[in-house]
Amino acid sequence: MSSVIPGQRRFVCMLCMYVFDEALGDPDSGIAPGTLWEDVPDDWYCPKCGAAKGYFEPEARFTTPG
C-alpha cells in the first residue's frame, strides 16, 4: 500500500529545493490550497527559481517511511 495521499503530497524543485505542498498550494501564483499536482497548470513555474514543473520530483522519493 502506498502512504502517499493525493492532495497531501509534496514536490521538490531539483534546482533550488523549493517544496510545493499540495495542501498549501501556491496562492501567490494562483494555485489554491489543495490543488493536485496534476492540476497545476503546465505554465506554472517554481516561484523561487522559475523552473518548470518538469524539474520537480515527488518528495517521497527522498524520504524513508516511518
Ligand SMILES: [Zn+2]
Ligand atoms: Zn526552484
